[in-house]
Amino acid sequence: MDTIRVAVIGAAGRMGSTVCDAVEGADDMELVARIDDGDDLGDLGGAQVAVDFTVPDASPGNVAHCISRGVHVVVGTTGWTQERLDAVRRDLLEHPEVGVLVAPNFALGAVLMMRFAQEAARFYESVEIVELHHPRKVDAPSGTAANTARMIAAARADAGLGPVPDATEHDPDGARGAQIEGIRTHAVRMRGLVAHQEVLFGAEGESLTIRHDSYDRVSFMPGVLTGVRGVVSRPGLTVGLENYLDL
Numbered sequence: 001m002d003t004i005r006v007a008v009i010g011a012a013g014r015m016g017s018t019v020c021d022a023v024e025g026a027d028d029m030e031l032v033a034r035i036d037d038g039d040d041l042g043d044l045g046g047a048q049v050a051v052d053f054t055v056p057d058a059s060p061g062n063v064a065h066c067i068s069r070g071v072h073v074v075v076g077t078t079g080w081t082q083e084r085l086d087a088v089r090r091d092l093l094e095h096p097e098v099g100v101l102v103a104p105n106f107a108l109g110a111v112l113m114m115r116f117a118q119e120a121a122r123f124y125e126s127v128e129i130v131e132l133h134h135p136r137k138v139d140a141p142s143g144t145a146a147n148t149a150r151m152i153a154a155a156r157a158d159a160g161l162g163p164v165p166d167a168t169e170h171d172p173d174g175a176r177g178a179q180i181e182g183i184r185t186h187a188v189r190m191r192g193l194v195a196h197q198e199v200l201f202g203a204e205g206e207s208l209t210i211r212h213d214s215y216d217r218v219s220f221m222p223g224v225l226t227g228v229r230g231v232v233s234r235p236g237l238t239v240g241l242e243n244y245l246d247l
Ligand SMILES: NC(=O)C1=CN([C@@H]2O[C@H](COP(=O)(O)OP(=O)(O)OC[C@H]3O[C@@H](n4cnc5c(N)ncnc54)[C@H](OP(=O)(O)O)[C@@H]3O)[C@@H](O)[C@H]2O)C=CC1
Pocket: 009, 010, 011, 012, 013, 014, 015, 016, 035, 036, 037, 038, 053, 054, 055, 056, 058, 075, 076, 077, 078, 079, 103, 104, 105, 106, 107, 139, 143, 220
């Protein structure tokens, strides 16, 4: 069995440290570098695959560096706009052998939640998203919620559904939440939580709630390791772990 040499960027963080433990516990991987803020990325310790869990403003530069060194990258950091993804595609033109996986959520249940929400979207007039996270999270709404909203909005558009009904005329304090492509999205920050999301659908006389809970960051590790194993043989940019799971 070939061993995959892995570098972790953001290694001292909540996710990065958990990824280091998971890589060290995997028989087919070797952790060759722990990189954090202020460290020189250099040759990434000779890694074949880098895993990035840092901050939205640092991650694109880290990914560009890895591509320029011919190192595959698995990215969990949030903040990936279309413009930033397009820049990755441009960088990959010069290194077509390199694989990059960007996934808003590596928990298998969260991937399924997004897929189930996409499936349900065309059947319901009303839909709102509530994401709930630990209070040290710096971005809102979560990358998962934003991605779910975009998936639902696309499914509604395909089904010819109009805007979600809402008579609100007066909301000076933003009580109705953010709108992402027309989908109301609410963010809760609370001590004791890790990462949770509900997608609420409503129609005349009924509702459907799809909920996922990550109680521990180990929930993300099977997905991250699947990403590390898969990215070496999937050149180009892939967005979403579902593409590695035959979903
Ligand atoms: N896709 C997924 O499944 C998941 C994604 N996430 C996302 O992952 C990201 C990280 O989350 P989390 O681990 O909780 O955050 P943390 O703040 O705990 O960790 C981020 C780490 O990155 C470091 N860092 C910051 N800038 C750089 C840089 N330029 N180069 C190297 N390291 C850097 C930080 O160092 P310092 O603190 O010293 O600045 C810190 O150690 C977030 O965007 C979060 O939303 C989280 C969970 C799951």
